Amino acid sequence: MPQYQAVKGTRDIFPDEAAQWKYVEGAVHTLASLYGFSEIRTPVFEYTELFQRGIGATTDIVGKEMFSFLPDPNGRSITLRPEMTAGVMRAALQKNLLSLAPVHKLYYISELFRKERPQAGRQRQFSQFGAELLGVSSPVAVAEVITLMMQVFESLGLTGLNLRINSLGDTADRLRYREALQLYFAPFHDQLDDSSKERLEKNPLRILDSKNPAIQDIIAGAPRLYDYLSTSSVEEFEKVLFYLSERGIAYSVDHRLVRGLDYYCHTAFEVTSSELGAQDALGGGGRYDGLARELGNSQDLPAAGFAVGMERLLITMEKQGLFAALIPHAPLVYVVLQEQELLDHGMQIAFRLRKAGIKTEIDLAARSMKAQMREANKMRASYALFIGKEEEQSGLYALKNLVTSEQSTLSLEAVLDILREPAQRELLKS
RNA sequence: GUGAUUGUAGCUCAGUUGGUUAGAGCGCCAGGUUGUGGCCCUGGAGGCCGGGGGUUCGAGUCCCCUCAUUCACCCCA
Numbered sequence: 001m002p003q004y005q006a007v008k009g010t011r012d013i014f015p016d017e018a019a020q021w022k023y024v025e026g027a028v029h030t031l032a033s034l035y036g037f038s039e040i041r042t043p044v045f046e047y048t049e050l051f052q053r054g055i056g057a058t059t060d061i062v063g064k065e066m067f068s069f070l071p072d073p074n075g076r077s078i079t080l081r082p083e084m085t086a087g088v089m090r091a092a093l094q095k096n097l098l099s100l101a102p103v104h105k106l107y108y109i110s111e112l113f114r115k116e117r118p119q120a121g122r123q124r125q126f127s128q129f130g131a132e133l134l135g136v137s138s139p140v141a142v143a144e145v146i147t148l149m150m151q152v153f154e155s156l157g158l159t160g161l162n163l164r165i166n167s168l169g170d171t172a173d174r175l176r177y178r179e180a181l182q183l184y185f186a187p188f189h190d191q192l193d194d195s196s197k198e199r200l201e202k203n204p205l206r207i208l209d210s211k212n213p214a215i216q217d218i219i220a221g222a223p224r225l226y227d228y229l230s231t232s233s234v235e236e237f238e239k240v241l242f243y244l245s246e247r248g249i250a251y252s253v254d255h256r257l258v259r260g261l262d263y264y265c266h267t268a269f270e271v272t273s274s275e276l277g278a279q280d281a282l283g284g285g286g287r288y289d290g291l292a293r294e295l296g297n298s299q300d301l302p303a304a305g306f307a308v309g310m311e312r313l314l315i316t317m318e319k320q321g322l323f324a325a326l327i328p329h330a331p332l333v334y335v336v337l338q339e340q341e342l343l344d345h346g347m348q349i350a351f352r353l354r355k356a357g358i359k360t361e362i363d364l365a366a367r368s369m370k371a372q373m374r375e376a377n378k379m380r381a382s383y384a385l386f387i388g389k390e391e392e393q394s395g396l397y398a399l400k401n402l403v404t405s406e407q408s409t410l411s412l413e414a415v416l417d418i419l420r421e422p423a424q425r426e427l428l429k430s
Numbered sequence: 431g432u433g434a435u436u437g438u439a440g441c442u443c444a445g446u447u448g449g450u451u452a453g454a455g456c457g458c459c460a461g462g463u464u465g466u467g468g469c470c471c472u473g474g475a476g477g478c479c480g481g482g483g484g485u486u487c488g489a490g491u492c493c494c495c496u497c498a499u500u501c502a503c504c505c506c507a
Contacts, residue, residue: 008499060506083506114505121506122507259506278503308507309506311507334467370461371460377467400467
């Protein structure tokens with residue numbers, strides 16, 4: 001066992017896997033841009049109060065999962081961001097973005113931190129990609145955001161996902177419903193588990209989220225939030241569903257979907273994958289018009305967004321075999337040295353090739369020719385360029401096509417001429 | 431934070447009721463004649479058997495503690 005290993009809940013991403021990340025990130029960038037979203041990058045840590053206010057003091061994230069610390073004895077507590085929305089909203093308010101233009105569409109791919117016990121699909125450092133649409137207070141915004149998210153999944157080839165959606169209504173709706181819930185659960189108080197009892201006081205909606213089998217029957221009989229929605233809230237929700245249907249996006253309405261963060265209102269949604277095990281949420285989001293005011297803004301700021309767990313996305317793709325076509329970028333030519341003394345000359349040749357845009361490998365460890373050839377083969381290099389004493393003096397090199405095994409003796413200029421064209425093709429592919 | 435699980439070579443794992451110098455496959459390195467890969471063959475390097483303590487003539491195998499892993503709960507991406 002090595003003396004040092006990666007901190008609990010963190011992991012290293014080695015080249016093979018990094019290629020998968022790059023591929024997925026590329027799809028995110030491309031599609032976000034296609035929908036007119038621009039990238040935003042915010043600091044990894046923020047003042048702790050931002051999350052306490054923004055996410056909600058009663059949530060598990062704020063209550064027990066934040067990495068918080070004091071930068072100096074008299075400083076304000078800061079926290080490694082456990083999610084992105086609060087930080088993005090803070091940035092938007094700080095810059096007064098909405099005064100520059102009425103609508104802003106932002107997306108990100110960022111690292112987040114939560115102090116949870118790791119398990120499948122859950123780490124202490126993880127990353128999400130997500131989008132926030134600011135300034136539009138209508139079902140249009142939610143529909144737009146969901147559509148982008150689903151198109152990312154689709155373009156990556158994911159199948160078998162389940163999109164669930166619900167309406168949480170506006171503040172007034174929820175207030176009325178909250179009372180109704182408390183009234184309903186009161187007689188069952190003694191049968192509830194501890195966390196549900198606590199939620200009954202602080203945030204009764206979240207009792208509906210409970211997976212505790214012992215209280216499922218009680219939950220099943222609870223009044224439905226949907227029945228407490230105002231006419232306008234219902235209309236709004238129906239409009240979102242209409243947009244989704246129109247775009248061929250399959251969904252199922254789930255009246256018990258609440259989601260853990262306090263700032264959601266109206267539409268909330270979640271995408272799950274059966275490929276994921278217990279932590280099956282691939283992504284989720286909703287509307288959060290009230291977040292800005294919660295963060296001290298004088299008024300609400302219409303906003304909708306989603307976040308998708310990158311690790312979970314990668315896990316699902318791996319399980320569905322969606323990385324099979326991802327082949328490592330092989331070198332076009334491998335410079336093979338007859339003996340170690342030729343390394344200087346070999347490196348000079350490699351440099352010339354690389355300058356010409358030709359992906360070139362050379363064995364810096366100066367191993368045997370056999371080893372060099374074996375490695376060239378393993379890397380799937382297309383050509384081997386042999387350098388021996390003769391070549392060094394004559395300036396004529398032996399270029400071997402490793403696929404056809406044909407070999408010819410050429411000047412460096414001739415070699416460049418031959419390799420330039422396939423190098424161009426490789427460049428276009430990558 | 432709670433519960434369970436597993437810790438033997440770089441990786442995947444064998445290691446019989448405790449009994450000699452701890453094994454395999456893959457990977458890695460080097461060879462299979464004089465400057466040339468893939469397949470094949472040969473050889474080699476590499477393990478305080480997670481750590482500590484205990485039982486025993488004897489522990490990779492049994493007991494205790496500890497650290498770590500994985501999975502699940504809570505909750506979330």
